[in-house]
Structure formats: structure tokens, C-alpha cells
Amino acid sequence: MSSSDAAAHPDRPDRMFDRETEWDRLLRFVCDTRPGATLGLVSGQRRHGKTYLLEAMTKATGGFYFDGQAAAEAESLRRVADRLAEHTHAPQPPRWHSWEGAVDAMLALGDEGPASVVIDNFPDLVGQSPALPAVIHSAYRRLHTARSQNRARLILSGGIPSIVTRLFSGPSSLHDLAGLELVVRPFDFRTAARFWGIEDPRLAVQVHAVVGGTPAYRGDFVCDDAPAGPDDFDAWVCRTALNPRMPLFWEARHLDEEADHADRALCHSALVAIASGCSTRGEIAECVEGSLNDVSHVLAMMQNRHLLHGEPDAFRAGLTHYRIAEPLLAFEHAVAWPHRVALEQEDVAAVWRRARAGFDATVAAPHFAQLCRDWVVGCAAPDTFGGAPESAVRGTVHDPARHTRLDVDVAVRGMTDGRPGVLLSVGLARWNETMDTRHLDHLRHILSVLAASGEDTGQALPACYSATGFTPELRAAEAKGEVLLVGVDRLYGGE
Template sequence: MSPPDATALPDRPDQMFDRADEWADLVGFACEPSPGATLALVSGQHRQGKTFLLEAVSRATDGFYFDGQAAAEAESLRRLAERLAEYTGAARPEHWHRWDEAADALFALGDERPALVILDDFPELVGHSPALPSVLHCAYLRMRQERPDNRTRLVLSGASPAVIRRLFAGPSSLHAVASLEVEVRPFSFRKAARFWGIRAPRLAVQVHAVVGGTPAYRGDLVCDDVPAGPDDFDAWVCRTVLNPRVPLFWEARHLLEQEGDYADRALCHSALVAIAGGRSTPGGIADRLGASLHDVSHVLAVMHKHGLLHGEPDAFRPGLTRYRIAEPLLAFEHAIAWPHRAALEQEEAPAVWRRIRPVFDAMVAAPHFAQLCRDWATRYAAWETFGGEVSTAVRGTVPEPEGNTRLDAEVVVRGTADGRPGVLLSVGLARWNEVMDAPHLERLRRTLALLTASGEDTSQAVPACYGGVGFGPELRAAEAKGEVLLIGADRLYHGE
């Protein structure tokens, strides 16, 4: 086993889509020639290609890869010893009785050269060996002190970032000594469209509203079944996510089980149905379910901790947290499949889909389009678009001074302008399935007037309309006068 050339790091495999930054970080870590053992933590939700990436890095750098499984400690140690014997060419595997023996053997790989050692699905090993993080922490510190020239590059991988950090908190504190943290995230909506080979922006939004940016959903769960074009989307939904013969049909129902043992899964599902149905605040969800605010808040906190929900403050009421479902497939399940399960089990999918298609547009595609607009504002919009550097884009509500009505804004952009952080740069409306025109601009002007009256500095706030099907002539005329920003689906995917 010859050491890799530190001056020419291995190239990313041709069959790997994107992940260029993650690849560069990991091969650079693996090939770092400096003395001293080092540690990296790699996290990522299920089916993001984390294992595929780590296996490829291991092959490219002649590293040692071990996939953890939910097994008794003795069985895991036996499997690890067999794999290590195969890797080193030893005549027979060692017979370890404790993890500290295995840790010493793994660290010994780096005595002569930079040696990559990957323990994938690490939480599975910890499940049956709770002391393992402490064992590795002690072995790591001992190696740094007693064998400072050792160059083991240890990678511990698995689960969401929140789970990884909880595993390594406290006395073991492997998190504190890690020199690299890599999170393998879903593809952005632009990369997801390229990954699926979809060029039509509106179709890309629809597909992303179902499967998001999780790469395994295309290959492993629908066997590369991609919509042939915009007119094929409805048929694609029926033959994939609504088809019990296709693995994608069952995937969302396993996501809660994969992310942890919740005390009340029924309440979790009910809360997700409420959020998918448009309730976003703890009070609104509790009211919808007829449950106590305490119980609902607890369930929301648990799902947020496990990465199933995102919680964000309202743009104009910071004390109000709004929740949204993090995984699009989970949102689709609880807006479409879960409430209509009986019909889907008793009728043909195309007939059911024709009836509930408006629900998809209103409760799935529309809020998802609004989220993509917020993502576009923070990730892709040029400085000139909003006249400042964007820091956040969230939803916001402004109460009318009289009555119980409110004005909602789906895309409220704040950022830095003229050296001032937190400046209100834009207030925008997002409409997925309606042509936007003068009334939408008037609504934005009313919102800005109310904000000004409440003391908000709106001097640099630009009205913006985000439209999924286009804009009317009056709105186009206002754009020509510089009175409003118009952002369509094509600009989301191709413009700044």
C-alpha cells in the first residue's frame, strides 16, 4: 500500500454527480501529510449519498472502510476484525474482546503513512456499545500524546448533524477535537433539476415538491423513472409516489421511524398533517388538532431536533416561530397520501389523483414554490437585485390596524446595505398558480405602508412578485418603471 501523492489529490469519480466540495474536503483530509492523528465527522440525513461518497473516497485513497450495523458488540468487533485482516493481508483476524483493543489496531494503521479509517453508520455501533465515543476519545488523546508522528485520519459518519453532536457531547467530546466537519446535504433545487435531467422550470418545481433534492430517490426508489416532460408529471406521480409497487410509495412512512423513537407517533403524524395543511405556528397546530399547546410544542421540538422540521421566526414578529416540514416527500405524504389513504387503497391512483390534484397545487406545490423563492433570494440573487447582501428570507405577517385580518408576505428579505445589517430589502408575494398583476402590487404597497407606520424602516424595501405562471400587463408596466421586481420560475433556475 503506497501513500497517495499529496501534491495530486485523487479526482472525483465520473459517476459521482456534484459533491465536489465534500470530495475535496475529504480527500484533502485523508491525504494530509502532517504528523498527528486527526478526526473528521461526516453527517447527513438518510439517502443523501453519504455512504457512496465515503466508499469512493476510501477507494481513491487506499483507506479502510467499515460499515457499522445494529449488532451486538461482540458481533461488531468480529466483523471489524475480519474486515481489517482482509485490508492488511493478515493471516487471520484478531480476537478482540473490547473496543479499546480495536481502537488501538485502527490507529496503528497510521504509524507509517497517512491512513484513512472510516467508521460509517457510527451511531449503529454506539447503540450497542454506549461507551464507544469515550473509548475513541481516550485512544485519540493517547495517540496524540504518545505517538505524535502517527497520521491516522479517522472519519466517523452517520445520521443527522444533531444526532452526531449529541453522540459526541459531554465528557467524550469528540466533537471538540474534530478538525473537519462535513454535512452531506440534499441537492439544492437547481442541482436537483440537473440531477433529474429536467429543463422545464415549472416541471422542476413540481418534481422537487415531491422528492426534494435527495439523490437516492431517483435511482434506488423509482429506478430512474423521470417525467418525460411537463405533460407527463401527473402520470409520473401515479406510477411512482402513489404506486405501492414502487419503493418511493413507502419511503415517507419510514422517515419518522428512521429518525428516532418518538413517544407519540400518532401526534407526530397529526402535527405533520396540520403543517402540511397550512398551520405553521404551535398555537395554530394545537387548535387544529384539539390538543394541548404543551403536548404539541413538545412534539414539534422533538421533530425539530431530529431535523424533520425547520422552525423560523416570523419576519415582523420575532417571538412567533413558524414551522415547515424539512423533507418534501414527508410534506407530500401528509398533505396528499395520508389524508386520502382509504381512497388510494380502494381506487386506481389516476382517478384519485385527478380529484386531489388541486390539493397538491394549493397545499404542496404553492408553499414549496414560495420556499424555493426564499432559497433563491438567499443563494442566487445578485447583490444588485435587492440593493444589498441578503442574509435571510422568511415569511412575515402584518396585522391590519382594524379587524382581525392580516397581510401575509411569503418572501421577506433582510440583509446588509450601506454597512447596516438587518435592513429590510424586499417584501414579496409568491403565487404558484395564478397570473399576478396590479392587485398584487397594491397589496405589497399596503403592506409596506403598514410597516412604515409601525416604525419599520422601509426606505430600501423593494416590492417583489414571484410568479409560477407569469405576470399581467400592468405589472409588467410597473416593472419597466422600476416599481416592482418580477421573478418567474425561469429566473429561479437560471437567473440572478
């Protein structure tokens, strides 16, 4: 598409925060003037702003938007007919008995020029009309043969990306027709801080540990209530996430509804285990006192539905560490769930005072470590680690001399001198601990154990990540190039 075409695109709405990249990709797709009907696939977890983005796009381009629902096929056909008649100013809506007529009518909007057509919540429609993907595929084949000048820009929008991928696969694969595949993701931690209007980086970590980067949570879920400052965080948690009168208090219960009913109890127990600090299959199975096979099944299912992230251990092949993908879900199982009855019957502030230490240990601390790993991959400058970071994950090292396990919070691998996968750094992350030279000595010991096991540590830089700071002695070691120090200020504003 030419630059002049791009310049003619409608501006992003002033009230839309961020999403410049997603807006640009959508507009380039729907405003493409080249002949030929095209298809776009948009996915994203609930509450991440997918529907808001698509509604704004169709309004800006004069397009047609239809929100699918889990309803009988006849009802859905009546709804889309009513919406289409309203859109085209027809005297009365058509009456279809199958999706073939409805799909043809929506695509016909592109006969006179580029026309954006959005079917949101598409998987809900397919649940009642399994043949719908094949109907759309056939309609496109007919268009490309009989009306090659048609410029319908149909966007099918769904929820969980992995489910959308499976839905659009098969004999009549819609992936083969797609000219756009867009995943609407939550805000990264820096963007989330700006979205909430938080300038203090330690406060930003705490808020992100509760609500993550989900944009919807600031509006209807907490009525735009953001912490006034670091001293307001405790009161804010009591007003919002732990307040039974707030929608946010109940939201986490809906996040794992994708789980099969028969597995729901085990899913819940596994989430509680992970929220308490268990991260491997064996640790989780031992905590829930379940079989490794059953636990592996629910972990795979929850990972497939994006409730969990599974990441390989940096040093032990075949070992996977699991973490809860949505911060609010982790907060629910670590803090809110264990105190659910008390929160509904007692003073919330008193309950939070009892739960506060647990929040720091099982929610804020591991969340801070994850943000440090995210910073390495997404924010660190290319020369920070002496090579381009490709991954930053947890790692476990067996110390044969001391018969102990050594944990690495941030193990960085990357490319240097043309060699992929080189160990660039090992790091420790501490949430409520000022770090000193003892931490550096511990990292040096870890590197010596790794070197003795055959790991190439020649390029590896020790790194300390702290949310409270570093001693003068450790700062002096940094000045000598012996260690990399990353505090919350650098996490949110530096490279």
C-alpha cells in the same frame, strides 16, 4: 496543505454527480501528509449520499471502511475484525473482547503514512457500546504521546447532525479532536433539477415538491424513472410516489421513525396539520385539538431531529413558523396519506385526479414560495435588492384599520449602508396565478401598514414571484423600477 498535495488527490469518480466541495474537503483531510493522527466527523440525513461519498473516498485512497450496525458489541467486534483482516491480508482475523483493541488496530493503519479509516453509522455502534467515544478519545491521547508520527485519518460518520453533535460532546469530547466536520446536505433546487435531467423550470418545481433534493430517490426508489416532460408529470407521480409497488411510495413512513413511540400519534397529527397549511404552534394545536404544551414538545423534538424547520416571523417577535423539512414527507401527509386506502384499492390515476387540486394548493404552492425564499438567499445577485440579503422568511402583518392579517411570502432583510437587518423587500408568491398590478397595490398597502407601525421601509422593494407569469401592466411597472418580478425562468437560471 500545498497546491502540489492537492493536485495529487484522486479524482472524483465520474459517476458521482456534483459533490465537488464535499469530495475536496474529504480528500484534503485524508491525504494530509503532516504527522499526527487526526479525526473527522461527517453527518447527514439518510438518503443524502453520505455513505456513497465515504465508500467512494475510501476506495479511491485505498482506505478502510466499516459500516456499523445496531448489533451486539461482540458481533460488531467480529465484523470489524473480519473486515480489517481482509483489508490487511492477514491470515486470520484477530479476536477482541473490547473496543480498545479494535480502535488501536484501525489507528495503527496510519503508522506508515496517511491512511483513511471510516466507521460509518457510528451512532448505531455507540447504542450498544456507550463507552466507544471515550475509548477513541483515549486512543488518540496515547497516539499523540507515544506515536506522534502516526497519520491515521479516522472519520466517524453518523446521521442527524444534531444527534451527532450531542453524541460527540461530554467529558471526553471528540469535537475537541476533530479536524474536519462535514455535513452532507441534499442537493439545492437547481442542482436537483440537473440531477433529474429536467430543463422545464415549472416541472422542476413540481418534481422538487415531491422528492426534494435527496439523490437516492432517483435510483433504487423509482428505478431511474424521471418525467419525460411537463405533460408527463401526472403520469410520473402515478408511476412512482403513488405506486404501492414502488419503494418511494413507502419511504415517507420511515422518515419520522426517529419520533419517540409515545409521541408518534401526535407527531403524525402535527405533520398533517402543517401539511394542510398550519404553521404556528397555536394553529397546529388548534388543528390537532391538543394542548399547547404537548404540541410544543413534539414540535421541538421533530425540529431537533430535522423533520421540521422552525423560522422566525419577519415582523412578529417570538412567533415561529414551522414547515416540514423533507418534501416527500410533506407530500405524504398532504396527498398520499389521506388517499392511502384508495391508492391500494382503486385506479391510481383516478385517485390522483381527485388529489391534484390539493397538491397544487397545499404542496406545490407553499413549496414554490419556499424556493423563492431559497433563491433570494442563495442565488440573487448582490444588487437585486439594493443590499446583501441575509434572510428571507415569511411574515405576518396586522392591519389595524381593516382588522385583518396580511401575509408576506418573502420578507427580505439584509445589510445596506452598514445597517444590518434592514427590510429590503416584501413579496408575494403565486403558484397558479398570473400576477398583475393588484398584487403590486397590495404590497404597497403592506408597506404602508409596516411604515405606520414604525418599520423602516425606505429601502423596501415590492416583489412578485409567479410560476405562471405577469401581465404587461406589471411588466411596465417593473421597467419603471417599481417592482421586482421573479418567474420560474429567473428562479432556475437568473440572479
